[in-house]
Amino acid sequence: MILPLKLEDVFFVAAGRVILERISAEIGAGPSTIILGANGAGKSVLMRLMHGLLAPASGKIRWGNGDAARLQAMVFQRPVLLRRSALANVTYALKLARVPRAERERLALEALESVGLAAFAPRPARVLSGGEQQRLALARAWALHPEVLFLDEPTASLDPTATREIERVIQAFDAAGTKIIMATHNLGQARRLGDEVLFLHQGRLVERAPVEQFFSRPASPEAAAFIKGELPWV
Amino acid sequence: MEGLAEAARGALRLIVSGDATLGGIVLLSLGVSLSAVLVATLVGLPLGAAIGVGRFPGRRAVVVLLNALMGLPPVVVGLFVYLMLSRAGPLGSLGILFTPTAMVIAQTVLILPIIAALCRQAVEDAWAEYEEQLRSLGATGLSAALTVVWEIRFSLLTAVLAGLGRASAEVGAVMIVGGNIDGVTRVMTTTIALETSKGDLPLALALGLVLILLVIALNAAAAYVKDAAQRRYG
Numbered sequence: 055m056i057l058p059l060k061l062e063d064v065f066f067v068a069a070g071r072v073i074l075e076r077i078s079a080e081i082g083a084g085p086s087t088i089i090l091g092a093n094g095a096g097k098s099v100l101m102r103l104m105h106g107l108l109a110p111a112s113g114k115i116r117w118g119n120g121d122a123a124r125l126q127a128m129v130f131q132r133p134v135l136l137r138r139s140a141l142a143n144v145t146y147a148l149k150l151a152r153v154p155r156a157e158r159e160r161l162a163l164e165a166l167e168s169v170g171l172a173a174f175a176p177r178p179a180r181v182l183s184g185g186e187q188q189r190l191a192l193a194r195a196w197a198l199h200p201e202v203l204f205l206d207e208p209t210a211s212l213d214p215t216a217t218r219e220i221e222r223v224i225q226a227f228d229a230a231g232t233k234i235i236m237a238t239h240n241l242g243q244a245r246r247l248g249d250e251v252l253f254l255h256q257g258r259l260v261e262r263a264p265v266e267q268f269f270s271r272p273a274s275p276e277a278a279a280f281i282k283g284e285l286p287w288v
Numbered sequence: 289m290e291g292l293a294e295a296a297r298g299a300l301r302l303i304v305s306g307d308a309t310l311g312g313i314v315l316l317s318l319g320v321s322l323s324a325v326l327v328a329t330l331v332g333l334p335l336g337a338a339i340g341v342g343r344f345p346g347r348r349a350v351v352v353l354l355n356a357l358m359g360l361p362p363v364v365v366g367l368f369v370y371l372m373l374s375r376a377g378p379l380g381s382l383g384i385l386f387t388p389t390a391m392v393i394a395q396t397v398l399i400l401p402i403i404a405a406l407c408r409q410a411v412e413d414a415w416a417e418y419e420e421q422l423r424s425l426g427a428t429g430l431s432a433a434l435t436v437v438w439e440i441r442f443s444l445l446t447a448v449l450a451g452l453g454r455a456s457a458e459v460g461a462v463m464i465v466g467g468n469i470d471g472v473t474r475v476m477t478t479t480i481a482l483e484t485s486k487g488d489l490p491l492a493l494a495l496g497l498v499l500i501l502l503v504i505a506l507n508a509a510a511a512y513v514k515d516a517a518q519r520r521y522g
Binding site for chain 1: 417418420421423424425427431435439520522
């Protein structure tokens with residue numbers, strides 16, 4: 055188990071500006087965690103710090119036991135796919151994870167199947183629709199059977215139909231036991247997919263609460279204002 | 289007008305009849321320029337890719353210098369290579385001044401910065417798009433760089449063609465280090481310059497036509513390959 059993930063007094067600074075300020079949290083296995091906040095609150099940066107794509111200016115980020123780099127995957131807001139077939143995009147990730155060649159294709163097809171893209175295996179990845187591309191990115195992450203799956207606003211640039219499909223896939227991964235850590239500013243999505251909420255406001259972790267409690271009785275005025283301000287558009 | 293029509297008729301006659309002198313000059317031109325492109329590509333693509341992906345002190349200065357070298361005047365390159373290869377120069381003992389080999393060296397020096405700089409730009413742009421995703425999947429250093437280069441292989445074709453265009457069109461460098469010796473180092477551009485000054489317009493015009501047709505054909509082929517790849521891989 056690479057979880058729990060522990061953050062201690064994490065700061066992140068870019069171009070002299072403090073992006074994240076004294077973030078401390080322990081994220082354990084089980085409930086899916088939603089990182090909620092307005093644009094610019096620091097959600098994406100926090101996810102990248104956790105995933106190891108960025109290094110904190112100060113503070114510690116620690117995983118539990120096991121090959122932490124190998125057992126986590128991330129899906130970005132805009133999927134970055136390689137100019138090759140959908141299947142080859144997944145086998146590429148498996149190759150990097152040192153999966154034996156003989157098993158790659160079977161695992162990749164299983165992953166494509168799990169997101170409903172089995173029939174698209176031979177199609178060039180870059181000519182798929184936006185929603186299909188994001189599902190392929192999910193399949194590529196899922197093929198590695200990660201213990202933790204980071205999702206950075208995975209539906210932010212998708213239409214409602216594609217969003218529903220992505221959410222269904224995320225729920226299936228969650229049900230299969232993968233720890234979901236997802237950043238979003240979409241309250242409806244946070245409610246549908248989340249078990250607990252970490253609320254970020256201007257680079258600070260303002261509130262952490264179970265989803266129902268967060269929405270019905272937000273403890274901080276910032277969270278209350280965010281929920282109130284966002285609701286009309288949900 | 290009379291003279292022009294006369295010269296054009298003469299030029300067409302030379303081309304259609306497959307004149308041996310004309311053919312020899314065209315073949316030598318192609319041989320020299322293609323050799324230079326081959327060497328400059330083998331060195332320039334890895335060099336450009338390394339600068340595009342690498343992060344090292346003085347990188348900005350290297351990029352500025354490389355971009356500036358794209359505009360090297362051919363005669364200056366010719367002079368520089370001449371000084372290197374002349375009897376008194378450091379490489380004088382090779383005895384290759386006024387040979388096609390010297391012309392290949394001069395053209396290589398001329399177009400290496402073009403190929404490297406265009407490759408650097410293309411790789412850097414692609415790197416900005418792919419880096420996070422590749423690092424997330426566990427690709428590092430050379431393996432990530434090779435993946436990106438392979439992704440943009442059809443864009444790099446443009447860089448190589450730009451080098452070929454420059455090599456086959458320049459006069460100054462090959463004139464100085466080749467010496468424009470009849471039957472030995474006389475290429476299309478140097479012949480055009482010489483025959484025009486001598487007043488033998490049909491040969492000059494015939495070579496001009498061949499040169500232009502070659503450049504158009506090459507670029508058409510490259511555009512076709514790129515379009516086909518775009519449709520195929522997205």
